[in-house]
Amino acid sequence: xxxxxxxxWYNGEYVDWKDAKVHVLTHGLHYGSTVFEGVRAYGGEIFxxxxxxxxxxxxAKALGFDLPYSCEELMEVxxxxxxxxxxxxxxxxPVAWRGAESMGIGAHDCKIHVAVxxxxxxxxxSLEERMKGLxxxxxxxxxPDPRTIPCKAKAAGLYMICTLSKHxxxxxxxxxxxxxxxxxxxxxATGANVFFIKDGVIHTPRPxxxxxxxTRQTVIDLxxxxxxxxxxxxxxxxxxxxxxxxxxxxxxxxxxxxxxxSQYTFTPGAVTERLIHDYNDEVxxxxxxxx
Ligand code: PMP
Numbered sequence: 270x271x272x273x274x275x276x277x278w279y280n281g282e283y284v285d286w287k288d289a290k291v292h293v294l295t296h297g298l299h300y301g302s303t304v305f306e307g308v309r310a311y312g313g314e315i316f317x318x319x320x321x322x323x324x325x326x327x328x329a330k331a332l333g334f335d336l337p338y339s340c341e342e343l344m345e346v347x348x349x350x351x352x353x354x355x356x357x358x359x360x361x362x363p364v365a366w367r368g369a370e371s372m373g374i375g376a377h378d379c380k381i382h383v384a385v386x387x388x389x390x391x392x393x394x395s396l397e398e399r400m401k402g403l404x405x406x407x408x409x410x411x412x413p414d415p416r417t418i419p420c421k422a423k424a425a426g427l428y429m430i431c432t433l434s435k436h437x438x439x440x441x442x443x444x445x446x447x448x449x450x451x452x453x454x455x456x457x458a459t460g461a462n463v464f465f466i467k468d469g470v471i472h473t474p475r476p477x478x479x480x481x482x483x484t485r486q487t488v489i490d491l492x493x494x495x496x497x498x499x500x501x502x503x504x505x506x507x508x509x510x511x512x513x514x515x516x517x518x519x520x521x522x523x524x525x526x527x528x529x530x531s532q533y534t535f536t537p538g539a540v541t542e543r544l545i546h547d548y549n550d551e552v553x554x555x556x557x558x559x560x
Contacts, residue, residue: 276353278346278385283353289384296379297366301426304328307520308361309390310351312557315361318344320483321520324423325363331422334381336365343383350387360390360521366425392523396545402528402537403517405458407506408434408446412456415478423480431459445517447530450478455504461519463527464488465512466540471499472512484518484548491547497540509533516541524548 277289297303305328308321315321322343329336336343347361364386367379392399410430413420418427430448438446438459447463450456455474457463462485464473471492473485489499509515515527515535524545526537550558 273388275386275388276350278350278353280382280384286386289386291366291382292369294369294372295366296368296371296376297382297425299372300367300374300376301424302332302334302376302379303364303366303425304332304423305362305364305425306423308347308363309520309552310356310359310361310387311552312554313351313357314554315347315351316520316552317483317487318347322347322363324483325365328422328424329365329381331419332424334365334367336383337381338383343385346385347387350385354387356387356389358389358391359387361385361387390521396542399545400526400537400542402515402526402535403444404442404528405445405447405530406438406441406443407531408448408459409437410434410448411453412448412450412478414451420478421476421480428460435459448479449506450474452503453506455506455509458517458519458522461517461522461525464516464518465504465509465535466514466538467512469497469540471497471540472504472508473499473501474504475501482519484520484523487551488518488524488544488548491544491551495543495547506533514538514541516544523552 273286275286276283277286279289306321306325309316322340326336365383367376368382370380371378410433434446434448445458447458448456457479462482464471492499509530510533514537517525526541527535
């Protein structure tokens with residue numbers, strides 16, 4: 270992936286994709302002082318650009334550092350990275366980390382580095398294919414107690430157990446895993462939030478110990494606009510036995526139906542399909558929609 274064509278914005282300048290490197294003694298690499306975003310553009314417009322950029326700044330703050338660029342500057346940079354890479358639809362990855370200017374846990378002398386890359390990332394499956402639903406398992410690893418880590422940050426360190434959980438699921442033939450929280454309630458997938466539907470009502474875990482996804486917030490908003498009741502609450506794994514539909518949400522995942530989580534099965538149906546259509550309408554720029 271590091272040998273592609275393209276231009277990456279790196280600390281204020283553009284460098285060729287393959288030259289966007291870091292030093293091996295980078296603090297972010299050794300001690301996890303890295304934050305990032307996952308952002309999507311549709312039809313030349315970046316969806317929820319301000320929300321994502323504000324979250325990047327907040328994630329950095331949660332790890333004790335300020336970015337050397339303002340929100341407005343970072344928003345302009347992301348728009349420009351799309352243009353420089355001739356993309357109208359794609360995925361953007363802003364990332365910020367403490368550098369290699371000193372070595373040790375204390376990082377007062379480390380510079381804050383920022384980069385933004387962008388590439389094509391289409392939705393691979395047709396609606397028909399997606400509606401078959403993913404097969405997931407319940408992970409052994411749990412989301413950490415919010416008192417043990419800044420769990421609202423989109424920080425690299427929080428993904429260690431996500432990769433472990435995803436690999437464990439893949440090894441057993443599942444696409445992904447659902448993680449429980451430290452108290453044993455349903456939390457989220459390894460890189461997406463989770464929703465359930467029962468008797469026309471949406472149930473989703475309250476984001477007390479994990480990322481309150483921007484897609485999650487968008488979907489709750491879309492559901493409410495449709496007059497669908499949304500209950501944000503603690504959900505026990507056993508409750509999944511009675512849920513009829515299930516889907517994941519995330520910038521990359523968009524709305525992805527789920528067919529099973531371990532022994533619990535679901536039938537992707539009308540509510541999920543309605544929200545997929547509404548989400549597609551929401552992310553499509555008005556000018557493109559009118560064409
Ligand atoms: N949880 C985790 C752990 C994630 O990595 C993501 C993807 N950023 C999400 C939830 C969904 O967040 P969003 O909708 O803002 O992309």
